[in-house]
Amino acid sequence: MSTVKVNQKARKRAKATDKLATVLIVTFAMAIVAILLGLLGFILFRGLGHISWNFLTSVPQTMRAGGGIGPQLFNSLFLLFLTMLITVPLGLGAGIYMSEYAKPGKLTNFIRLVVEVLSSFPSIVIGLFGLLLLVNTFNLGFSLLSGALALTIFNLPLMVRITEQAFAGVPKEQKEAGLALGLSKWKIITSIMLPVAIPSLITGTILASGRVFGEAAALLFTAGMSTPPLDFTNWNPFSPRSPINPLRPAETLAVYIWKVNSEGIAPDATQIAAGASAVLVIMVLIFNLLARFLGRTLYRYMTASRRMS
Amino acid sequence: MEQSNTTPREARRRAWPMEKHRVEDWIGRIYTSICVVFLIAVIISIVYFVTSKGVATFAVNGVSLKEFFLGTNWNPQADTPSFGALPFITGSFMVTLLAALIASPLSISAALFMTEIVPSFGKRILQPAIELLSGIPSVVYGFIGLSVIVPFLREHVGGQGIGIGAGALVLSIMILPTITSVAADALASLPRGLREASYALGATRWQTIYRVVLPTVMPALLTGIVLGMARAFGEALAVQMVIGNSPHIPTSLLESASTLTSVITLGMGNTAMGSIQNNALWSMALVLMLMTFVFVLIIRLLERRNRL
Numbered sequence A: 001m002s003t004v005k006v007n008q009k010a011r012k013r014a015k016a017t018d019k020l021a022t023v024l025i026v027t028f029a030m031a032i033v034a035i036l037l038g039l040l041g042f043i044l045f046r047g048l049g050h051i052s053w054n055f056l057t058s059v060p061q062t063m064r065a066g067g068g069i070g071p072q073l074f075n076s077l078f079l080l081f082l083t084m085l086i087t088v089p090l091g092l093g094a095g096i097y098m099s100e101y102a103k104p105g106k107l108t109n110f111i112r113l114v115v116e117v118l119s120s121f122p123s124i125v126i127g128l129f130g131l132l133l134l135v136n137t138f139n140l141g142f143s144l145l146s147g148a149l150a151l152t153i154f155n156l157p158l159m160v161r162i163t164e165q166a167f168a169g170v171p172k173e174q175k176e177a178g179l180a181l182g183l184s185k186w187k188i189i190t191s192i193m194l195p196v197a198i199p200s201l202i203t204g205t206i207l208a209s210g211r212v213f214g215e216a217a218a219l220l221f222t223a224g225m226s227t228p229p230l231d232f233t234n235w236n237p238f239s240p241r242s243p244i245n246p247l248r249p250a251e252t253l254a255v256y257i258w259k260v261n262s263e264g265i266a267p268d269a270t271q272i273a274a275g276a277s278a279v280l281v282i283m284v285l286i287f288n289l290l291a292r293f294l295g296r297t298l299y300r301y302m303t304a305s306r307r308m309s
Numbered sequence B: 001m002e003q004s005n006t007t008p009r010e011a012r013r014r015a016w017p018m019e020k021h022r023v024e025d026w027i028g029r030i031y032t033s034i035c036v037v038f039l040i041a042v043i044i045s046i047v048y049f050v051t052s053k054g055v056a057t058f059a060v061n062g063v064s065l066k067e068f069f070l071g072t073n074w075n076p077q078a079d080t081p082s083f084g085a086l087p088f089i090t091g092s093f094m095v096t097l098l099a100a101l102i103a104s105p106l107s108i109s110a111a112l113f114m115t116e117i118v119p120s121f122g123k124r125i126l127q128p129a130i131e132l133l134s135g136i137p138s139v140v141y142g143f144i145g146l147s148v149i150v151p152f153l154r155e156h157v158g159g160q161g162i163g164i165g166a167g168a169l170v171l172s173i174m175i176l177p178t179i180t181s182v183a184a185d186a187l188a189s190l191p192r193g194l195r196e197a198s199y200a201l202g203a204t205r206w207q208t209i210y211r212v213v214l215p216t217v218m219p220a221l222l223t224g225i226v227l228g229m230a231r232a233f234g235e236a237l238a239v240q241m242v243i244g245n246s247p248h249i250p251t252s253l254l255e256s257a258s259t260l261t262s263v264i265t266l267g268m269g270n271t272a273m274g275s276i277q278n279n280a281l282w283s284m285a286l287v288l289m290l291m292t293f294v295f296v297l298i299i300r301l302l303e304r305r306n307r308l
Helices: A002-048 A053-057 A070-101 A105-119 A123-137 A144-168 A172-180 A185-214 A253-263 A269-303 B008-059 B063-068 B085-118 B119-134 B137-157 B164-188 B192-200 B205-234 B236-244 B260-270 B274-305
Strands: none
Touching: A002 A144, A002 B119, A002 B164, A002 B205, A053 A070, A070 A105, A070 A144, A070 A185, A070 A253, A070 A269, A070 B008, A105 A144, A105 B063, A105 B119, A105 B274, A123 A144, A123 B008, A123 B205, A123 B260, A123 B274, A144 A185, A144 B008, A144 B274, A172 A185, A185 A253, A185 A269, A185 B137, A253 A269, A253 B137, A253 B236, A253 B274, A269 B119, A269 B137, B008 B063, B063 B085, B063 B164, B085 B119, B085 B164, B085 B205, B085 B236, B119 B164, B119 B274, B137 B164, B137 B205, B137 B236, B164 B205, B164 B236, B192 B205, B192 B260, B205 B274, B260 B274
8 A cells, every 4th residue: 555655656746847847848948939039039120220222232331320231232142143153063963972873881981071071160260271272372362252162162061961862852763763764874863863852952052042141250361351342334244343253352241240340430330230130130031931932832843742731 | 767777877876875875974973073072172172271381380480389289378479479379279168168058958948848848839830940040140149249148248247248258158049059950850850659658658758858758869969069069169250249359268257258260360361371470370270170070070979879
């Protein structure tokens, strides 16, 4: 009889502990959600008031109030475009190699290690490497091209992983059907597997773009911390004042936020930083939603599973 | 059209698909191999350049290893310059460890909440939200630090607000999403039977979490924490904005300090390439790189344990 009593006591205690633990976990989790959402809300709330068409398109001012972020916004977008132009073919190739050609063994393990190490390098180290090799040795100077190449190094491991996962997700039967038709391996990859992998490739690429868009440390010493006065009517890529000249220095939005915060002397520096931060966060939000939406739509379109969800 | 009389030319054309097949395969093989070779060349050249520049401080400029790693006096511009990088190394380790200490319990609670307590809500709403937050650029976290955390510390705790505590707080907020999403993935991939068996024995939810779930996913949780620490250790701008940037070992959490990354960020633009001051910064980059290797190694070891 006494054992039953003891068991009941233990049971009661266990239940009390369970309740306490649940309350604690829920409190902690709620605290996190509150903190993170609060900060996000704070950024948007403080910044949105400062965002106007004029702010988004006008040039920054160093001494006076009322400067905008026009050139920085353009630089960020153009740099992202250049980076993806270089990263996507390279990342696709290396990712396809890893998922389709690599045979299990020492070499493959080594490449995997390389990708892992490269993806965890601090971005400032990649920036320094860019400064040494691209800016000085290759004599590209502080330029969009240097920045794009540095960001390529920064983004490549992620792109390889995205590609590898996307190709690993293709059903084996589809590949075998291609083999049965006597197609070459490369033909199977490009005509059968790639279309199936495209939805997750696009989702991953857009998410990676968001990361590239907000990167600053790798760009301080590669794309530079200044922008020449741009003439948006001049589309000659060789003219130094042309916005699309890849050899001109280009300060991006993220770098500008850092610069305004650490050495900004304009009277409205805080508001500019708030507005620019809000723009950056909104862009990341757009990338995120776009990735989700496109991924789902393309998946439905490509796999004809329209009735699902 | 007429299949009966095949000229040699037609026969060759019919043999062409075979040839085309080979050509295609070569194109694919060469293209993908070039990409991989590029990837390997990049990492080897990064390691080579950072190492050779970083070692130059000791090999060419004759700064002793002891001075660099144990010296506490950083004064590269003086007449008799001194290159003690210990304050920055301690600064980096302090903010990283503090950030991990703050973020880990919170993140693991959030992951448990998402997977064990409200799985469907967690999967639909919280997981995407966490993923979104891990994509927020680090300069934005730095700006939040400057405009929320620093004033808060200044008014409610004391001191200038900027300092090692503010740096650790900013970093902990930054790595919260990283640790949470790794932990949530690990928890979600646990076989259902494990939990059900525990419940069937009459265990409460907390007993199941504490005795069954957590021990099983422990290596994965640690992997998440190490990933977060690696991110914190290498983060440059967000820390630089709030830490105060004074070259001393801090004696309190509210005191201004520096990290390896913040010194590199501020110094690299003001020193000439090849000078001893510049090389000393590269030595710090070398320390950062070596720490990256250590983090990757720890993650590999944890993953090996996870597989067993």
